[in-house]
Amino acid sequence: MTKMNLTHFEAAFLFALLASVVLGIVTKNNDRERLRYGAYCFAYFLVALFGIAWVMKLGHG
Amino acid sequence: MATTAKAIAKPALPPIGVWLPPVLVSWLIPGGGHFLLKRRGRAALLLAAISLMFLLGLMMRGAMFTPKGGDPLTTLINYGGFVGDLASGALYLLAMMLGYTQPDAAGHVHDYGTKFLVSAGLLNILAMVDTFEIAAKRKS
Numbered sequence: 001m002t003k004m005n006l007t008h009f010e011a012a013f014l015f016a017l018l019a020s021v022v023l024g025i026v027t028k029n030n031d032r033e034r035l036r037y038g039a040y041c042f043a044y045f046l047v048a049l050f051g052i053a054w055v056m057k058l059g060h061g
Numbered sequence: 062m063a064t065t066a067k068a069i070a071k072p073a074l075p076p077i078g079v080w081l082p083p084v085l086v087s088w089l090i091p092g093g094g095h096f097l098l099k100r101r102g103r104a105a106l107l108l109a110a111i112s113l114m115f116l117l118g119l120m121m122r123g124a125m126f127t128p129k130g131g132d133p134l135t136t137l138i139n140y141g142g143f144v145g146d147l148a149s150g151a152l153y154l155l156a157m158m159l160g161y162t163q164p165d166a167a168g169h170v171h172d173y174g175t176k177f178l179v180s181a182g183l184l185n186i187l188a189m190v191d192t193f194e195i196a197a198k199r200k201s
Contacts, residue, residue: 025106
């Protein structure tokens with residue numbers, strides 16, 4: 001199997017997307033709420049991703 | 062008062078034959094329990110998301126955990142990681158049988174791979190809990 005090389009951003013983006021799909025499905029009771037919650041989770045993952053990335057960049061100077 | 066106590070009381074656990082087979086299928090095949098309970102759309106999405114996360118972990122050459130002891134933190138990480146890997150069901154068993162285990166290596170891609178493999182199992186545990194709730198008629 002060939003080795004897949006991803007950047008930090010690509011790997012974290014894929015993780016956020018796939019985890020949000022599962023969290024949306026298992027958490028809520030109807031499709032509309034599932035879609036909404038999945039989108040919220042994905043958005044929060046991305047906000048955390050960019051936020052933590054900036055904190056690390058500024059922390060390293 | 063009686064109404065409040067009734068509202069707080071936990072619903073009785075349904076017979077084991079009702080929820081155990083779908084939960085076991087859900088462990089073995091991600092989304093399989095939902096498929097058995099005729100939630101086919103959700104089953105397909107769970108299968109795709111969890112399998113893709115596991116396969117990406119393998120392609121990034123993530124390491125599989127083995128239940129090894131040592132100091133308390135090492136024991137916790139190894140046993141916790143092993144449970145996470147094992148929770149992927151057939152994906153984990155197939156990967157082990159076909160020799161896709163990788164030694165732990167330095168580098169961010171390997172590290173992400175290891176986390177993807179464990180996370181796929183942890184997400185499958187959430188899917189198993191959801192299967193239980195659907196089988197027990199606590200959720201639609």
